[in-house]
Amino acid sequence: MLPFLIALIFLPKPHFFYWPAPFVHRFLLSFAFPLGIFGWFFVHLTMFVAPIFPKYLLTLLAVFLSQSLSWGQETRMVEAPVSYTTYPYSDPSPVPSLVYKPDIYPYFRFEGYSVDPVKKEWNRVSLENDYLRVTVMPEIGGRVWGAVEKSTGKDFIYENEVVKFRNIAMRGPWTSGGIEFNFGIIGHAPSTASPVDYITYENEDGSLTCVVGTMDLPSRTQWRAKINLPKDKAYFETEGIWYNPEPVRQPYYNWMTAAAHVGDDQEFFYPGHIALQHSGALMDWPLQEGRDVSLYANNAFGSSKSQHMAGSFQNHFGGYFHDQGYGFGHFSSYDDMPGKKLWLWALSRSGGIWEDLLTDENGQYMEFQAGRMLNQFSPSPRQPSPLTKAGFAPYTIDRWTDYWFPVKQIGGISAVSRSGVFHIQESEGALSIAINPLQTIQENLQVYINDKPAQILPINGQPMDVITKELTLDAPLQKLELVLGTEKVYSWASEDPMKLSRSFDKAGAEPLSAIEDLYYSARQDYYSRAYPEAQAKYEEILQKEPGHPQANIDYAELLFRFSRYEEAMEQIAQPLATDFFDPQANFVAGSIYRAMDRPIDALEAYGWASRSMEFRSAAYTAMAEIHLAENNLEKASDYANRALDFNVHNIMAFQVLAVKHRLAGEKQHAAEVLEKLWDIDPLNHFIRFEQYLIDPKPAAIEAFHSLINNEFPYQTHLELAATYLKYNRKSEALQVLTQSPPHALVDLWTAFLDENQQDSSLDALLAKAIAFVLPYRRETLAMLKQAREKRDHWKLDYYLALNQLAVNETAQAAALLSGIGEAADDAAFYLNRALLLEQLEGKDPLADLKKAWEMDTSQWRHWQHLARYRAENGQEKEALSLLKEATSRFSGNYVLEMDYIRVLNTLGQYKKAMALLDKINVLPYEGAGEGRALFETVYLNAALEDLQSKRWKSAGTKLEKSLEWPENLGVGKPFNTNETMQDYLLGLVAKAQNQEDLFRSHMQQVVDATENMSPNRPEQLLALFALEKLGESSEASALWEEIQGEGNEETVNFIGSLYGGSNQPITSDSGNRREALLEKIAGVSRSFR
Structure with a gap:
């Protein structure tokens, strides 16, 4: 200048x-x-x-x-704390998830949610170019918090102005908006509301990147999302990276869950003609029951909608607000992300209440989710489907890219590419082409109509310009193609050229044999992380057909997962005796041999597995790790390079190479390998620890620590130590552990790795409280067994029992827990043992529940579980006394207050229960209905008491009240409600007051309401009573015959016992509240004959 x-x-x-x-x-x-x-x-x-x-x-x-x-074209990246109005979560539960959701163990849940907001600073990363502003929250699951198109100021990715946590995810806390990254098993990921690791940087091309990610603890897989904002584009990218560093298959599930606003002028643009349900059931799209449900306003019926559109090879989906002139969308290659899900809260208050629960002023939202599979599959025995759960192969890495973009003033979405968003409309002999460039375009758009070149249109525009072109059609349009430069961006024909021809149901499929059907069911359980259920099914298969090859392989792998190596070896011998060269059987055998410290046998088996392309890179990686552990550095390098020949992104092979070069003194080569690793996964903490080992300076170890920001930093250290232990590098593993934050499991691993520190580490381990010490790794089993040989202490027995439960050694775990007796001096142990042994053995938990409560009355869960036990075992008065004091001590705890109201209802103290129902403030979980169900039950019971005492007016008032849906109970009123009990009882009240017309009207409403109900619904009892009271005995007889013919045995027996049977109402032990109420209604009804 x-x-x-x-x-x-x-x-x-x-x-x-x-x-x-x-x-x-x-x-x-x-x-x-x-x-x-x-x-x-x-x-x-x-x-x-x-x-x-x-x-x-x-x-x-x-x-x-x-x-x-x-x-x-400027870009700007800002990382800074920003203050948000926050409704925080709290109160982590010390009860292991083995009790309530074993498929997420060792995670635990949170049970405290706030009604009142606070101001809280959250670390926020903002990426900005001339067109978009994208914000990321590393401390809230790493989610994209929102994205704004700058010319309109509209957030095309819903940006919540408050952080409002509610109980929705697998561990509880969840907040709406942005893009959530879900890896592992179906549901909102365990990391969705907690801090994850992250790194930011600017690329050579001027784009800005924020990488977020962490480890999924149960599977030990590592996930990343590279959020990249190009310098000169009006879209941003999220590159998914997920790898399985384990020698066993893991469940495979990924959905990128984006949120957007909703409105009555909104139209959803989802290519396809099929709406897959979670079970695999098929519905039409977009017309369903005569409604075009691609229009948001037409969804004002039924419950919340969760649909996955399929049947088209087009790679985009999104939505557009016609009156406001803007929209949002996603695109990718079909093979990357074929799943296109639309989630809508119900348009009734049952969905509307969640707008209030999850935001303050931002309004309702919807989710447009992109998935690696076609749907979020939940198998149902009642719904045959060719869709299945998927598995994640050993030593595999997957990568894919999603693109997220805004739309402005073009009327909708017909096609999308990285060049732009196109909306094409034909009307009255004219063709309209509207374009939002997503990058600078200076190309010709060639228009082909009915297979003939029609026109060449020069397209010159900057990102988010609005370009419109109009063409006159000389003949009816039968086929249309648009080619921008050399890229075909749009193709349409009267017979959709993008429509897929394959079937999405099992029509025409030959039925499987009973054994094969059971095998597929077992595999579904295996890929759902339901390992005990899978084990039972595999054992049943092999009992009936001992030679079933795939069941033997799967079961052997499952036994390996459970650390039952001798049994696993016996099992894998079966398929190998059938097919010596089976690649999967050999890979599993290699892993078992390796765990049994038989490296030569392992190398031989892996060698056969490597003959298959499916297992080649994985087998070579395992062989490289064995050679590294044996200090055969050149062979380790050779096999790691072979692994990379067939998977250039094989992170585990790169790690072997890095260690080999460091051990060989080849620092430059090691640095080059680490740089390649960084290019693939910059959040891999192995990189920075290896850099420290190469050049052990304070700055290097500070760099290592600086990027460990996740919720469980000690788990990061343990996993890295496990990697070095796999390489037989105990010294490096120990060095990793010395850098870890304090934790009992770190003490255990240190004691195992260093004899000199064994006593002091065990002392430190035993001095720590047991809460949130949740061992689950295969490696930890051996360490705990060794520690028990050194020390006789109840905590070691307890930890070993938890680890054994994690690998399904239930009998051994139960024996250990029982053997502790009353040696424990920690109240949490007695609560946990009570719940675990009740689940494992059906053992009466009372003694342990009392012990926990007596030792620590400051913990509300001790009051809750003891009171629930009393209430469920006929000791309602004792339960009432406990809950009365507990609700006083823990004011505002709606869990205890709900239990208190239940017991008051059971004891017939309806007035007190009704008063508490007016005051309680329930913060529900997704799908929760307990609050309103309890409200209805209390008021119906109170009304029935009035009816028995002939207090007709009071009964009518309570029945009318029972029809309400007070939202302080955490439930909004749905479109469709079941009011048959109220109608029937209001009819009885009218009869008692000589209001014949009103009586007949209510009885007819009962008949009409049950007409479309299943014969298995217990409310059919009221239809029978109503018909009798209306003098329609023949119709009642016909309905009873229908129920007997089509209903299941349980329903027929229940209705039969009350309809025209004994004069004394039976007492149901089913626990079904509606059946219990129906029994009471039947008793009252007899007095009105």
Whole structure:
């Protein structure tokens, strides 16, 4: 800059200073304007130099134009704490999830949610270019918090202005908006509301990147999401990276869950003609029961909608607000992300209440989810489907890219590419083409109509411009293609060329044998992390067909997962005796041999597995790790490179190479390998620890610590230590552990790895409280068994029992827990043992529940579980006494208050229960209905008491009240309600008050309401009573015959016992509240004959 200014000031100015034509001057100034004074000087310098050195004019112009375009497109990344109104979560439960959701163990849940907000600072990363602003919250699951299109100021990815946690995810806390990254098994990921690791950087091309991710603890897989904002585009990318570093298959599930606003002018653009349900059932799309449900306003019926659109090879989906003129969308390659899910809260208050629960002022939202599979499959025995759960192969890495974009003033979405969003409409002999460029476009758009070239349209535009072209059609449109430059961006025909022909149901499929059907069911359980259920089914298969090859392989792998290596070896011998060369059987055998410390046998088995492309890279990786553990460095390098030949992103192979080079003193080669690793996964903490081992300086260890920001940093250290232990590098494993935050499991691993620290580490382990010490790894089993040989202490027995439960050794775990007796001095142990042994053995938990409560009355869960036990075992008065005091001690705890109301209801203290129902404030979980069900039950019971005492007016008032849906109970009123009990009882009240017309009206409403109900619904009893009271005995007889013919045995027996049977109501032990109420109603009804 300075030389240019000097030249302008001091060099003589010839008379031809403005030699170029005025239009050139104006052209250059148009580019210079955004650059301010510097642009002005640069242009005038060009004017000055051009006449003197004309041959340099083009070069100078080219340099200026390229720089002006570059400087005019600015990117900005800001990382800073930002204050948000926050409704926090709290109160982690010390009860292991083995009790209530074993498929997420060792995670635990949170049970405290706030009604009142606080101001809280959250670390926020903001990525910004000229067109978009994208925000990321590393401390809230790493989710994209929102994305705004700058010219309109609209958030095309819903950006919640508050952080409002509610009990929705697998561990509880969840908040709406943004893009949530879900990896593992079906549901909102365990990490969705907690801190994850992250890193930010600017790329050479000027794009900005924020990488977020962490480990999924149960599977030990690692997931990442690279959020990238290009410098000059109006879309941003999320690159998914997920790898399985384990030698066993894991469940495979990934959905990128994005949120957007909703509105009555909204239309959903989802290609396809099929709406897959979670069970695999098929519905039409977009017409369902005569409604076009692609229009948001037409979804005002039924419950919340969860549908996965399929049947088209098109790669985009999204929505558009016609009145507001903007929209949102996603695209990817079909093979990357074929899943296209639409989630809508119910448009009734049952969904509307969640708007209030999850935000303050931002309004209701919907979810448009992109998935690696076609649907979020939940198998149902009543719904045959070719869809299945998927598995994640050993030592595998998957990568894919999603693109997220805004839409502006083009009317909808017909096609999408990285070039732009296209909306095509035909109307009255005219063709309209509207385009939002997503990047600079300077291309010709070739239009082909009915297979003939029709027109070439020049398209010149910047990102988010609105470009419209109109064409007149000379003949009816039968086929249309648009080619932008060389890219076909749109294809349409009267017979949809993008429609998939394959079937999405089992129509025409030959039925499987009973054994094969059971095998597929077992595999579904295996890929759902329901390992005990899978084990039972595999054992049943092998009992009936001992030679079943695939069941033997799967069962052997399952036994390996359970650390039952001798049994696993016996099992894998079966398929190998059938097919010596079976690649999967050999891979599983290799893993078992390796765990049994038989490296030669392992190498031989892996060698056969490597003959298959499916297992080649994985087998070579395992062989490289064995050679590294045996200190055969050159062979380790050889096999790691072989693994990379067939999977260039094989992170586990790169790690072997890095360690090999370091051990061989090849620092430069090690650094190069680590750089390649960084390119794939910059959050891999192995990279920075290896850099520290190569050059052990304080700055290196600080760099290692700086990127460990996740919820469980000690787990990061343990997993890295396990990696080094796999390589037989105990020294490095121990060095990792010395850097870990304090934790009992770190003490255990240290004691195992270092004899010199064994006693002090065991002392430290035993001094720590047991809460949130949740061992689950295979490696930890051996360590705990060794520790028990050194020390006789109840905590070691307890930890070993938990680890054994994690690998399904239930009998051994139960024996250990029972054997502790009353040696424990921690109240949490007695609560946990009570719940675990009741589940494992059906053992009466009373003694342990009392012990926990007596030891620590400051923990509300001790009151809750003891009171529930009393209430469920006929000791309601004792339960009432406990809950009365507990609700006083723990004011505002709606869990205890609900239990208190239940017991009051059971004891017939309806007045007190009704008073508490007015005051309670329930923060529900998704799908919860207990609060309103309890409300209805209390008021119906109170009304029945009034009816028995002939207090007709009071009974009627309570029955009318029972029809309400007070939202302080955490439930909003749905479109469809079941009011048959109220109608029937209101009819009885009318009869008692001689209101014959009203009586008959209510009875007819009962009949009409049950007409479309299943014969298995117990409310059919009221239809029988109503028909009898209306004098329609023949109709009642016909209905009873229908129920007997089509109903299940349980329903027929229940209704039969009350309809025309004994004069004394039976007592149901089913626990079904509606059946219990129906029994009471039947008793009251007899007095109205």
